[in-house]
Amino acid sequence: MEEYTLLGSKPTRHGFGEALVVLGERNENIVVLGGDITGSVMTSLFKDKFPDRFFSIGIAEQNATTIAAGLALSGKVPFFASYGAFCALRNADQIRISCCYNEANVKIGGGHAGISVGPDGATHQVLEEVAYLRTLPHMTMLVPCDYLEAKKATIAMGEMVGPAYIRFGRSPVPLYTTETTPFEIGKALVLREGNDVALIACGALVWEAMLAAQELAKKGIQARVINNPSIKPFDVETTVTAARDCGAIVTAEEHQVHGGLGGAVAEVTAKNSPVPIEFVGVKDSFGGSGDPDELMIKFGLTWKEIYASALKAMERRDKGSVGFRRVKDVEQYIG
Amino acid sequence: MNVEFSDITFENRRRTAQELTEIATEIRRDIMKMLVLAKSGHSGGPLGASDIFAALYMGGVMRHHKDNPHWSGRDRFVLSAGHMCPVQYAAMANAGFFPKQELSTLRQYNTRLQGHPGRDMGLPGIETSSGSLGQGISIAVGMAMSDKLLDKTDHRVFSLTGDGELQEGSVWEAAMSAAHFGLDNFCWIIDNNDCQIDGRIREVMNVYPIDKKCEAFGFETIVIDGHNFEEIMGAFDKFIENNQKGTGKPTAIIAKTYMGRGVSFMEDNFKWHGNPPNEQQAEQALEELV
Numbered sequence: 001m002e003e004y005t006l007l008g009s010k011p012t013r014h015g016f017g018e019a020l021v022v023l024g025e026r027n028e029n030i031v032v033l034g035g036d037i038t039g040s041v042m043t044s045l046f047k048d049k050f051p052d053r054f055f056s057i058g059i060a061e062q063n064a065t066t067i068a069a070g071l072a073l074s075g076k077v078p079f080f081a082s083y084g085a086f087c088a089l090r091n092a093d094q095i096r097i098s099c100c101y102n103e104a105n106v107k108i109g110g111g112h113a114g115i116s117v118g119p120d121g122a123t124h125q126v127l128e129e130v131a132y133l134r135t136l137p138h139m140t141m142l143v144p145c146d147y148l149e150a151k152k153a154t155i156a157m158g159e160m161v162g163p164a165y166i167r168f169g170r171s172p173v174p175l176y177t178t179e180t181t182p183f184e185i186g187k188a189l190v191l192r193e194g195n196d197v198a199l200i201a202c203g204a205l206v207w208e209a210m211l212a213a214q215e216l217a218k219k220g221i222q223a224r225v226i227n228n229p230s231i232k233p234f235d236v237e238t239t240v241t242a243a244r245d246c247g248a249i250v251t252a253e254e255h256q257v258h259g260g261l262g263g264a265v266a267e268v269t270a271k272n273s274p275v276p277i278e279f280v281g282v283k284d285s286f287g288g289s290g291d292p293d294e295l296m297i298k299f300g301l302t303w304k305e306i307y308a309s310a311l312k313a314m315e316r317r318d319k320g321s322v323g324f325r326r327v328k329d330v331e332q333y334i335g
Numbered sequence: 336m337n338v339e340f341s342d343i344t345f346e347n348r349r350r351t352a353q354e355l356t357e358i359a360t361e362i363r364r365d366i367m368k369m370l371v372l373a374k375s376g377h378s379g380g381p382l383g384a385s386d387i388f389a390a391l392y393m394g395g396v397m398r399h400h401k402d403n404p405h406w407s408g409r410d411r412f413v414l415s416a417g418h419m420c421p422v423q424y425a426a427m428a429n430a431g432f433f434p435k436q437e438l439s440t441l442r443q444y445n446t447r448l449q450g451h452p453g454r455d456m457g458l459p460g461i462e463t464s465s466g467s468l469g470q471g472i473s474i475a476v477g478m479a480m481s482d483k484l485l486d487k488t489d490h491r492v493f494s495l496t497g498d499g500e501l502q503e504g505s506v507w508e509a510a511m512s513a514a515h516f517g518l519d520n521f522c523w524i525i526d527n528n529d530c531q532i533d534g535r536i537r538e539v540m541n542v543y544p545i546d547k548k549c550e551a552f553g554f555e556t557i558v559i560d561g562h563n564f565e566e567i568m569g570a571f572d573k574f575i576e577n578n579q580k581g582t583g584k585p586t587a588i589i590a591k592t593y594m595g596r597g598v599s600f601m602e603d604n605f606k607w608h609g610n611p612p613n614e615q616q617a618e619q620a621l622e623e624l625v
Contacts, residue, residue, distance in 0.1 A: 031485065055480065055516070063508035066470045070413075070477020073463055076485065078477075094505075097467045098474055102454050 004176045004191050004210065012168035012203075013111050015150030017042020020079060022151075023158040024050045030158060031071060033057050033064045035082035040170070041111040043081050065091040065108070069098035072105040077158060084110030084167060088129035099163040100136045106163050109154070113167045114254030115287040115295045116204060125287035131259025133165050134232040140164035140185060141232040143253070143261070145206035146175045149229060152183040160185060167203065169254075171292045174207040188235040194222030195326070197310045198242035198249045202228050202261045204301075205252035205280065211303035216310055223310060231261060236268050243273040247326035248313035250278045252306050254296075257281035276316035278309035336614040338368045340438055344431035349395040352564035358429065359389040363597045364624045365425040365438055371617035373442040376450065379594035379607040380497065381422035383528045386562050387495070387590055388426035394564075396571045397493065401431035404459035410490055411462050411478050415471025415506075416497040416526065417451040418609070424448050424458075432460045469503030472496055472523065476513050479521040479585075491578060495524040499531030501542040507552065510587075514553025517583035522574045523554065525587060526561065528594040530605035545589055554587035561590030597624050 023030045024046055034056040038044040047054040057064040061082055068078040080087060088095070088110045099106040115125045133141045140162060144150040150168050157164040182189060191206070192213050199209040206227045213223040224242055228235065243249060249269065251262035262279040269275055282299050296302055317326070345358055362385040370376045391397050391412060400406040414423050421441060428435045433447075440446040447458040451466025462478075465471040475494035482490040500506060513521050525545060533539045542548075549556040555577055559566035567590070574586040594608065595601025598620040601612075612620055 053485070055484075057512060060505075060508040060512070062469075062505040063473050063476075063512055066473030066505070066509070067477035067480065067512065069463070069470075070474035070479075071481050071485075072477075073474065074478045074481035074486075076481055093467050094470055094473075097464060098470050101464045 001193065002178070002181060006174055006176055008175045009172040010147035010175050011170060011172050012144055012147055012150035013042045013170060015144065015147040016081070016109050016154050016166065016168050017045040019151045019154030019158070020046040021049050022155055024053065027077060029075060029077045031055065031076050031078050033068055033078055033080040035059060035061055035064055035080065035087065037082060041081040041083070041109060061086045061091045062094050065094040065106070066098045068106045069102055069104040073102065077105055077107065079107040079109060079158070081109030081111060083124055084113040084126035084129050085124055088126060088133060088165065092132060096136055100138045103138050103162060105161055107157055108165045110165060110167050112170045114169055114204065115282065115299055116169050116171045116254060116292040118171060118292040118295060119289050121289040122286040127256045127282050127287065130167065130231055130253070130255050130261065131263065134264060138162055139232060142166045142185065142229055143202040143231055144168065144229050145203055145227050146173060146177055148175060148177045148179070149183055153229060156183065156185050169204060173204045176207060183229070186230050186233040186235060188226050188228040188230065188238040190224060190238070191227050192223065192225040194224040195245045196221045196223060197314050198224045198226060198246040199252065199306055199310065200226045200228050200239065200242065200249060200261065200265055201252040202231065203254050205254055208301070208303040209252055209306050212306035212310060215303065215307050221310070228261060231264060234264050234268065236272070239265055239268050240272045243269045243275045244327045247275050248317040249275055250280060250306055250309040250313055252280040254301055255281050257283055276313045276320060278313040280305045280309050336371060336617065338372055338439065340365060340368060340435040342435055345393045345429055347393050347395055347399065347430060350393065355386070355389045355394050355564045358393050359385045360597070360624055362389055362422060362425045362429055364621055365428065365435070366421045367598070367612060367617050367620045367624065369421050369425065369438045369441040370611035371614060372439050374611055376421055376442055376611050377418045377609050378601055378611060379530060379605070380416065380419040380526065380528065382598060382601065383592040383594045383596045384419060384422050384495065384526050385596070386564065387524060387526070387567060388422050390564065390567045390571065391493065392426040392430040394568065399460070404432060408490070411475070411492045413462055413471045413475040413478070413492065413494040414452060414465055415475070415494050416468065416500055417466030417471065419497070420452050427460045433458065468500045469505040472506055473509040476509050476518065476521060479513070479518040480516055483518055483520045484516060491520045491522065491575070493522045493524060495526055498525060498527045498529065498536055498542060498545065499539065501525070501545065502540045510549070510552040510554070513585040518585045519578045519582050521585040523585065523587045525589045526592055527589050528592045530594045530608055532605070532608045534605055549587040549589065553584060555582065555584045556587045556589065558589045559591065561592035562596060599623060
C-alpha cells in the first residue's frame with residue numbers, strides 16, 4: 001500500500017485548469033466556455049492555448065450551461081466552469097433538463113467550493129451543490145482531494161461520455177497523492193488501513209482525516225481512511241466493507257452535513273450494513289468572511305472534529321445493540 | 336370517437352401557398368385527433384403554429400432526410416416551447432419521419448411522443464428534450480456555434496419560442512450570445528399569439544415591443560403574418576439569403592399568429608392554451624378543418 005506523506009500544497013483548481021490543456025491536446029472536440037472569471041477557475045490556460053475552441057459567454061451561467069448542451073448535442077465535448085455557487089445551483093434547471101435529461105456530454109467545473117474561499121463570504125461559498133447534483137439521473141459528480149487528483153479526475157471526466165461535474169477549491173490544500181496513485185470514476189481509495197473506525201472523506205477533508213487517524217493511532221486506535229472522490233457513481237463496496245470491518249463511520253466534507261457525501265454513505269450503509277455514523281461538515285448554516293484556516297476551525301472542519309467524532313461513533317457502536325457491532329465482534333459474541 | 340390517421344405523407348420541397356395551406360390543414364386535423372385521444376395537452380399554440388411548421392418541414396425551408404434523421408448535413412430545429420410539441424410531432428409524421436398512426440400514442444405510457452419532448456425516447460428528428468421554457472433557444476445557439484464557428488459548415492439552426500416564453504430572462508441571454516457570435520445561420524421564430532395560460536401577454540407580464548427588443552439585441556428582425564404563406568416563405572428566404580451572404584447577423588421572425596387558428600371556438604382564446612377538445616368539440620373542429 002502506498003504511503004501518503006505531505007508533498008506540498010497547491011489549489012485543486014490548478015489541476016482542473018492544467019487538465020483542460022491536456023484534454024485539448026488529446027481531443028479536438030474539447031471546447032471550453034468562459035463565464036468571465038476564467039483566471040480564477042483556470043480556464044484561461046485553455047483559452048491561451050486553444051483560442052479557437054474557447055468561447056466567452058459572459059456572466060450568464062444559465063445560457064452557458066444550455067449552450068454547452070447544444071454544443072454537446074452537436075458532437076463537441078464542452079467544459080463550462082465558474083464558481084460552484086453559480087454553475088451548479090443558479091443553473092440547476094438547465095443542468096437537470098438540458099444536460100442530464102438529454103444525457104448531453106456536458107462537463108461542468110465548479111470552483112471556489114466550500115468555505116475555504118475565505119474572504120468572499122457566504123454568497124460565494126457553495127455548500128449545497130453535492131446534495132443536489134448527486135440526485136440527478138445520468139450525472140457524474142466528483143470531489144477530488146488534492147491538486148493531482150483534480151487533474152486526473154478532470155481528464156477522466158473529459159474522456160467519459162455523459163454529463164459530469166467536478167468540484168474544486170480556490171485555496172492551496174495539501175498535496176499527497178502521486179502520479180501512481182490510482183484514480184477511477186466510481187472508486188474510492190483506502191489511504192490508510194485500520195479496522196477500529198472508518199473515516200470516509202472527500203476534498204480538502206481527506207487530509208484532515210489522515211491527521212485525525214495519526215492522532216487516533218497514538219491512542220491505539222487504528223482508523224481506516226477512505227478517500228471518496230466519486231460521489232456519483234458511488235463505490236458501494238468500499239463503504240459497505242468499511243462498515244462491516246469497522247462498525248463505526250465518520251464522514252467528513254466541506255459541505256452541508258445534509259445530503260452530501262455523508263448522506264450517500266448513510267443511504268448505502270442503512271441498506272447494506274447499518275452502523276453508527278458521525279457527520280463532520282457544515283451544520284445547516286451559511287459561511288462567512290475570514291481567512292480559510294480560521295473558517296475551517298470556526299465551522300468545525302478540521303482533524304479535531306473528525307477525531308472527536310471517531311471516538312463518539314466507536315462509543316455508540318460499543319454501547320449499541322448487537323446489530324451495530326462489527327462483524328468480527330458479532331462472531332465472537334455468537335461464539 | 337373513432338379516430339383514424341391517414342397514411343399520406345408529403346415530401347419536403349418548395350411549394351405553392353395553396354399546397355402549404357392543404358398540408359397545414361392536415362397538420363391541424365392531426366393535432367385535434369391526437370389531443371382528443373390523449374385527453375390532455377395543448378390545443379391553442381400548436382394550431383396557431385401549424386402554418387409555420389408546414390413550411391419548415393414540407394415547404395423546403397429545412398434540409399432534412401426523413402429516412403435518415405441523423406443525417407450529418409441536416410438543418411436542425413429546436414422546439415424551445417416544448418408544450419407545443421403536438422404540432423412538431425404532427426409535422427414530422429406528415430413529413431414521413433415516423434408512421435402517422437403513432438400520433439395516436441401522444442402522452443401515453445412508454446410513448447415516443449412524450450407530453451413534452453424527451454430525447455431519451457428516441458423519436459426520429461427530436462434533437463433535444465424541452466419543456467422547461469427558455470432553454471431550447473440556448474441549445475439552438477450552441478448548435479449554431481458548433482456549425483458555424485467550429486465545424487464551419489453551412490448548416491442552419493431554427494428555434495421556435497413562444498411569446499410568453501420571452502418572460503424567461505435566459506431567452507435574452509441566448510439572444511445576446513447569438514448576435515455576439517455573429518450567428519447568421521440561426522433563425523429564431525417567435526410565435527406571437529399574444530396568449531399565455533393566465534391571459535394576454537401584456538396583462539401577465541408585458542414583453543412588448545418584441546420587434547424593437549430583437550433589433551436592439553442585434554437581430555435582423557422580420558415581422559410577419561404567421562398564417563400568410565407568402566410572408567412566411569418570404570421571411571425564411573430572407574434568412575437564408577442573409578446566411579448565404581454572411582451578414583453576421585442572426586434572424587428573428589416574429590410571426591403574428593392566432594392561438595387555436597382554424598377552429599372557430601378556440602381561435603384567439605387563451606383558455607385553449609393548455610386544454611384538449613372533448614369528443615364533441617373534436618368532431619366540430621374536424622368538420623371545420625377541411
